[in-house]
Structure formats: C-alpha cells, structure tokens
Amino acid sequence: MSDKNPATQRTECNFCTTTSTFASTRDRAEINSNVRKFADERFMVWRCETCRSIHSLDVVDLPYYYKDYPFQRQKADAGLRIISRNMLRRLRSSGFSEQSSLLDFGCGSGLFVEWLRRRGYGESHRFDAYTERFNDASALDRTYDFVMAQDVVEHVEDAGELLDQLIGLTTPGGAILIGTPNAEAIDLRNAEAHRHSLHQPYHLHVLSERVLRELGTSRGLRVERFYEVYYTDTFIPFANVRFQLHYARSLDNTLDLAFDPPHVSWRLLTPKSLGLAFFGRFFPVKTEMTFVFRKAV
Numbered sequence: 001m002s003d004k005n006p007a008t009q010r011t012e013c014n015f016c017t018t019t020s021t022f023a024s025t026r027d028r029a030e031i032n033s034n035v036r037k038f039a040d041e042r043f044m045v046w047r048c049e050t051c052r053s054i055h056s057l058d059v060v061d062l063p064y065y066y067k068d069y070p071f072q073r074q075k076a077d078a079g080l081r082i083i084s085r086n087m088l089r090r091l092r093s094s095g096f097s098e099q100s101s102l103l104d105f106g107c108g109s110g111l112f113v114e115w116l117r118r119r120g121y122g123e124s125h126r127f128d129a130y131t132e133r134f135n136d137a138s139a140l141d142r143t144y145d146f147v148m149a150q151d152v153v154e155h156v157e158d159a160g161e162l163l164d165q166l167i168g169l170t171t172p173g174g175a176i177l178i179g180t181p182n183a184e185a186i187d188l189r190n191a192e193a194h195r196h197s198l199h200q201p202y203h204l205h206v207l208s209e210r211v212l213r214e215l216g217t218s219r220g221l222r223v224e225r226f227y228e229v230y231y232t233d234t235f236i237p238f239a240n241v242r243f244q245l246h247y248a249r250s251l252d253n254t255l256d257l258a259f260d261p262p263h264v265s266w267r268l269l270t271p272k273s274l275g276l277a278f279f280g281r282f283f284p285v286k287t288e289m290t291f292v293f294r295k296a297v
C-alpha cells in the first residue's frame with residue numbers, strides 16, 4: 001500500500017468519466033486473498049460512488065498469482081455435474097439445443113464443454129488464453145450461436161473490449177451469456193463476508209449491474225434474461241451457495257476448499273450446518289449475476 005505510483009494503481013474508474021476516484025471515495029476496504037497460497041496478503045478495493053463498480057487498487061504481477069491457480073484442480077465430479085446441469089438449463093431457456101454452436105470463452109478447466117459434448121451438444125467449443133490446452137486461437141476464427149463467458153469479465157482490465165470481442169464471436173441473432181459478481185450486492189463495510197466475490201487480487205474490476213447492462217445495450221445488445229442468483233446455487237442438499245460459504249468459513253475460508261477432498265470438521269456438525277445444507281437455497285446469496293444478451297439479427 002505504500003507504493004503510490006499511479007502507473008501501478010487503479011485510482012480512477014474506467015467505466016465513468018467522473019471525479020469519483022480512489023482518493024475521493026470513502027467506500028473502500030482491505031481484504032485478504034481467498035487463495036490459500038496468498039491468504040496472508042491483503043489487497044485494497046474501492047468503490048466508484050457514481051457507477052457502484054468496485055476496483056482492485058494495486059496492479060500486481062498476475063502471472064505470479066495465477067501460477068497453481070486452484071481452478072486448475074477442478075475435477076469432473078458429482079458437484080460439477082450438478083452445476084453443469086444448472087448452466088445448461090439457463091442456456092436452454094434462451095434456445096440452446098443440440099444443434100446450436102457454442103463457445104465457452106475463458107473455459108478454465110474446459111470441463112463444462114466436455115460434459116456438454118458427452119450429452120450430445122457436439123458443436124460446443126472452448127477457448128482460454130491462459131490454459132495451454134485451450135489457447136488455440138483458431139477457435140476465434142468463426143462465430144457461434146451462443147458465446148458464454150462465466151467468471152471472465154471481472155478478470156480483465158477492459159470489460160468493454162472483452163464485450164466487443166464476444167459480440168464479434170457471436171452469429172447475428174445469437175446470445176451472449178455473461179456471469180460475474182455484482183458489485184451492487186457487495187457491501188464493503190462487511191468486505192470479509194464477500195471475500196470470494198472480491199477474489200483478490202484476481203478480480204480487477206467487479207462491475208455493477210448497471211455498468212454491465214449499459215456495456216451491453218450501448219453496443220446494440222438486448223437484455224434477454226437477468227439472473228440474480230449464481231448458477232451453482234441448487235436445491236440439492238449441500239450444493240447451495242449459503243452452505244458452501246458457511247463450510248468455507250468453518251475452515252480456512254479459501255477458494256481452495258472447493259477443490260480439496262471434503263473436510264469433515266466437528267465445527268460443521270451443528271444444527272445450523274445441517275439447516276443450511278438442506279435449506280440454504282431458500283435464502284439465496286445474490287452477489288453473482290448473469291446477463292443473457294441477444295445480438296440483433
């Protein structure tokens with residue numbers, strides 16, 4: 001925090017041309033990384049008081065932090081099947097079918113596309129600039145009926161540029177699904193409760209609902225659907241966000257827990273844990289939003 005060189009800090013909101021800056025806002029917090037390897041490191045985040053988006057202040061050496069990124073340990077297990085079904089349901093609600101072509105942009109482990117292909121969605125493709133197996137840019141030489149970017153836009157420096165790229169990859173009349181944390185639902189006075197949505201130092205800019213909506217509509221996209229609940233939130237016992245947050249807090253509260261074998265801790269053997277495991281979905285956490293945009297024909 002001692003380095004005040006502006007070239008290494010995000011002190012102005014890149015979504016607004018206002019005077020709301022890091023220096024002028026009082027809505028800011030310092031929080032620990034939620035990745036185990038860096039859990040002792042603290043990062044400053046601040047909110048633009050005009051558009052309500054949240055920015056990570058310090059520009060850090062991201063390749064250093066992405067080395068051994070926990071998501072690389074994602075496995076095709078029962079949990080992944082449950083959330084994949086949820087994501088597929090959302091896509092189908094917007095017309096996705098076995099005949100549709102799809103690009104999972106920023107696919108990470110790539111397992112969702114593998115799962116789709118096994119279920120007969122043969123025209124499903126993936127791309128991730130940061131995963132060696134999936135960084136073949138030839139996937140970007142064509143257009144798709146559906147382009148999805150789940151947990152991607154908050155990782156980039158220029159969300160507008162990303163949207164332009166996604167639009168360019170979408171067939172006229174096609175759909176673009178963008179899932180990302182919603183800054184408007186994150187209370188920085190209680191930042192610790194939101195450490196997974198803030199996910200420092202990886203989330204460079206957490207967009208507000210109004211900023212993401214505007215980024216889309218100003219580019220001619222129509223908002224077809226808006227979901228205020230994360231696609232990983234289900235009614236299946238234990239597979240809900242409220243329980244998972246409770247589980248994480250009972251342990252070391254890192255993202256790594258999602259990819260560890262299940263930890264059985266006496267602290268979890270409480271009526272509250274069981275209540276959340278079975279009924280947590282009835283009290284949804286609304287910090288993650290999904291927009292489905294439609295590109296004009």
Ligand SMILES: [Zn+2]
Binds near residue numbers: 016020051
């Ligand atoms: Zn702003």
